[in-house]
Amino acid sequence: MNSRRIMAAFPPGKDELVTLANWRQHPFNEWAFRNVRELLPTANIARSREPAALSFAPRFLDDASFANPRGEAITVAAALRSSHTDGIVVLHRGQVVSEWYAHGMTPDTLHLIFSVSKSVAGTLGGILADHGKLDPDAPVVSYIPEMEGSVYGSGCTVRHLLDMSVGIRFEEDYLDPDGDIMKYRRSTGWEAPDPSVPPTNLRDYLRTLRPNGNPHGHTFHYVSTNTDVLGWVYERACGISYAKILSQYLWQPMGAEHDACITVDSRGAARVAGGISATLRDLARFGEMMRNHGVSNGRQVVPNWWIDDIRHGGNAEAWSRGDLTQVFPNGNYRSKWYTIERGETPFAAVGIHGQWIYIDPASEMVIARVSSQPLPMDLDFDHMWLRGYRAIAARLCGKA
Template sequence: MKPSDVMKGAPPSAEALVTRFNWRKYPHSQWSFRNTRQVLPTADIRRSSTPSALTSSVCDLSAVAFVADGKRTTLAETLAQTYADGLLVMQRGKIVSEWYGEGMTPHTPHLVCSVSKSICGTLGGILVERGLLDVDKPITHYVPEMASSVYGGCTVRNLLDMTVAIKFEEDYDDPEGDVVKYRLCNGWDVLPNGTAQGDQRSFLATLRPSGGPHGKVFHYVSTNTDVLGWVYEKACGKPYAQILSEYIWAPMGAEDDAYITLDTHGASRSAGGICATLRDLGRFGEMIRNRGLVNGTQVVPGSWIDDIHLNGDTRAFANGDLAFVFPSGRYRACWYTVDPARLDLAAVGIHGQWIYIDPTTDTVIVKVASQPNPMDIPIDHRWLAAFRGIGEALSKSFI
């Protein structure tokens, strides 16, 4: 079945119908990733009443060529061959290219999976500046309910940098692994017959330590960022979606409401549940490129952005479980530094979601997709080469 056939008809055929049994499986995911709130409960992340203006100076980038995995290819070929749903390229604050696939428009929110983590990590800097959060305090200072779990011995900084020594394997393909239990508690999967519905926060409290010390090894586990969102809620006394709207989405001038998925108890999936438009994700990335500034207003502390660029434990990352993705990389406040020599930042989500920020070429690139496999490193590396190729082409030809 073609993606364009999904959810067609009144009603759709059984084969074309999107349900919680198939919503993350291609080709159904190509529809559900842009219609997630029709599958799961959600909360709005409210837009600005005065959206920041976006200017355009559009050029044709389809012929931009680059080498990936030893082969020369183009942007047009890569868009066609990698299940892409949308691409937005900005340079120095202007939109220079915008492409939308099946069912996508400039005002269509798309699920961004773990790009949500980088948004969450950015929010932390604002809360620190406002005196609402101390990253060196133990998690239990904010969430005492975590005392008997692995999180009872961690700091907020350990959450931000993924250095919690937790017994949890983020294996998306293990049919009986930790990720399956995690998705069930969040309502992302259908429960087996006779199984009672759990909830996110109760599940988080059951997680146990690996036996190693916290703060020494990068270990990528999504539950860490869900705990971080819970810490923010306790610190602010408000739901996560409202905090995100008040401190980032509205102040940065978002044009459209975003939204975030909820479990059955109303807990936000701050680790991976945000759905947003490409233009607003571009606004967010441009704010990061400008050290937190939006039209002269400091939305995110510049020192927080500097810390993301310059810090992060390279040794901890090298000893961690994603060093093969970014061999010289590091991780700080839920952002990847891909190459410390060029200080390029990446927010990355499974199934092909990216925000890429390159200070050397003044570019911000947003790409969303519905790749069939949660992790597809050859495609990720192909797109990383594409991002850099786009930046180099813009720098040479259009400045």
């Protein structure tokens, strides 16, 4: 199918219509990931009245070379076109050195960032802790008593939510049509209603989740619902909606140029784990703030100590027992951020279908990339782009 025909007619033909039944499938996702507001209810995340300025110092990076999944040399330009990338922004020492868009993306276009949303939530936790609004070591039920009796009840702390170390019975299999993910997505409104299944909502669904027998804190177990519970904790701590918390404490202070948005369910509960849409330049601003120890737009937005804890904290043993070692064999995880390789400086926010913020303090580089990859998880593309990010860093630092 020609992706340019999708949603192009008024009205679109049956085979060219994006719906809740096909919006995450390729090629429909090329349009859908840029137009979430036309598919799902959303809450607005208000921008700053004083956007952080971006300066531009273009560098030619197109011919930087690295290995593709078959071990053959590929350039940045060719990789962008062959990996379903919708846009990329590269910053070096705070300046935009490269910017590229495809598939209808522009600097003003919002794009769904999936689980990069989790890293936004983890960063927000440090701000709230610094403001005295949040205790990361407190039990979840001290904020949400309704969670007593669920996996998030006895012994589960906010820190366990932040570090994905909840002992929960849940399999994050994106391709299982009858698995936990389908039930979860249905509760968030991300799936078309099934007449054979009673309707539900996100917060009621979260209360049904049960333990798997592992003690909290023992094993890194990647489960999106942990981050939705975290957002609910923030709402109870602050007394306002997640979208307003995010705007007030992070999006506006860091100098976001554009409004963002987040999907909400039938009762207004935000999909904290994966529902944010934002512009690529604002994602780059967010990454640059993290590289600069929480400073953006002339102010300390995220406490320095929280950034240090993200980069140097975490439980390597819990990670090694976890379910993403095939992605980062020697990685780590802290407050919703990935350490790529223990002992090295890069850290990252990662979302399915190819969403990335890659930060390398040693190279003074930030890369924000959004995509519409056909598969939710494609390790060949992920590992190819890790090599690509390193090749770009080498070029910027004069090493290649």
